[in-house]
Amino acid sequence: MDHSSSLEKILRSVAITLVLVFFLFPIAWIFLMSLQTNETILSIPPSLAFTPIIDNYTALITGQLRTAAGSLQLNFMQNMFNSVLLSVCSVALSLVLGVPAAYAFARFKFRLGEDIAFTLLSFRFAPALLVLLPLSLYFKTLGLTNTYIGLIWVYQLICLPLILWIVRGYFEDISPDIEHAYRIAGNSWWRTFTRISIPLAKPGIAAAGLLAFIFAWNNFVFALILASADKQPVTVGALAFVTASGIQYGQIAAAIIISITPTLALALYAQRYLVEGLSMGAVKG
Amino acid sequence: MSQLAIKSLTKSYGAFKVFDGLNLQADAGEIVVIFGGSGTGKTILLRLIAGVEEPTGGAIEIGGHDVSDIAPEHRGVGMAFQNFALFPHMNASENIATPLRAAGADESKVKAGVAKVAKLLKIDHVLNHAPRELSNGQKQRTALARALAAEPQILLLDDPLRNVDAKLRFEMRLELPRLLRQSGATVLYVTQDYKEAMALADRIAVLANGTFVQTASPEDIYMRPATLGVARLFGDPAINTADTMIETEGGAHVVLGGTRVPVAESYRGFAGREVILGVRPEAVELGSAGVEAEVIAVTPLNERTVLLLQNPNGWEFLASLPSSAASIPEAGTKVRASFAAAGTHIFDRQTGERLHG
Structure with a gap:
């Protein structure tokens, strides 16, 4: 009607x-x-x-x-490659670490649980530059400066809290009875986690992963300080367009168009998983 | 040997004690209804048996073995949840198949198993539907089918009819006993509807204040309630009560509203004891002798008619008469009420326990 x-x-x-x-x-x-x-x-x-x-x-x-x-x-394409590598690996690592952690925070009450969760969130509101100064010294000592591994590690500061907190909410929304029912039906804890909890939290995981990807992709300051030209993503690479003979607006614009393409493609792809309502009707309505 | 044994089971959340020493035995194939009001821990008890929560103390034995260290998936129980807890991303058929698949049955056995139990519960036409496409009644049957599918030794049903409409509840109340007998499982059935409890149970275990106050057949629970609390839980309208005292002068009796109401001579031993007289509304008989009362209100309820009566001393009580009775007095009529012995119980006023005369 x-x-x-x-x-x-x-x-x-x-x-x-x-x-x-x-x-x-x-x-x-x-x-x-x-x-x-x-x-x-x-x-x-x-x-x-x-x-x-x-x-x-x-x-x-x-x-x-x-x-x-x-x-x-210009090594724009190298920067592009770096961006993709850094963002994909960071988000992947964050998902591997963050999703089980989010589940733990959602389901189990343990000592200092809330404090740990909040500490992880606080990484998001610590000024990046303040963190970077001591971090760059540590990285030098550890030999992590200008390595992909080092950058992916630092990118966890961006991705992990996001994934942890968003996915946690989705896990909390799943009725524990659904998980209990699956276990009582004869499935192990791990099987229940992978067959019930993760599929039901999928919209949340997709949303959190996408957001984390965007934040990682747009990060500038970490790579600026901790990496040199060959490991830098497009955000830092864009500085090269400011040349001695002026700013190359045309190239910058083209670079922007190219660099938003992966995120845009990912967003379009992830959209289908963002659709909610999967868990509706599972428990009494 | 009992199929399921609960021994001195305790459960606390912090300082809050839910169970303080529960004991229950259930034989193979027996249907035991766990009955109690809201918040008495009925669901928690089922969770403890299923193994999704851990008891604070005591033991749970299934088939003679202590299951404390056995994970829920290996306890061989089936459970239907009050909120159904269907897997929303699987259709009804896959939901029902879950325990069969987990047990490692091959595809043909899974299919046959699902078909069998679905036919039994009359949901074979909605097997391809997702849970959100099912009506509450179908959801409830699907949840029940899932619990039954793997033919568990022990079936835990957590108020499965709570969230279905009245018509279906009535149908299921008639169907369930046959279904459950067919399954051969030992059934623990949780409900807070006394009619459901009476209709389904071989035995009813009444849960209150952290223990089973009475575990007995439905008939015993109704006719011989162990405490005033139990008497109040069973019966609609609820049992009438009056504070009084046992007197023995000229035969054992109590005085109600200035009128002597004789009780069995065997209560003589309780002379002078302060008691509560409980009278089932069905046991109230109107006639020419007994306690004076005026009819205040008349409420016809299909096959029975409930009368609110008031004694000149102010005691109000209910009488439930068959609607087919020769004459139902109108409001304002003065009547005299006597009480049939079978529906009259005497409880100690201090402890609330039934006095056995």
């Missing part, structure tokens, strides 16, 4: 359009910029009439940045 009048429908579509324009405008603008030369971008007044070029993209992919002052080496 549809109770809304046609006026309501029109107003609703107008509102949706406004919201979409508001949020998508910067991305659309950047996309247009990525197809222009620095000159057309900087021309005043800006014009929508331009001949699209793909030079910015080819420059990024081949690694040859041509500027007014000459040709520059």
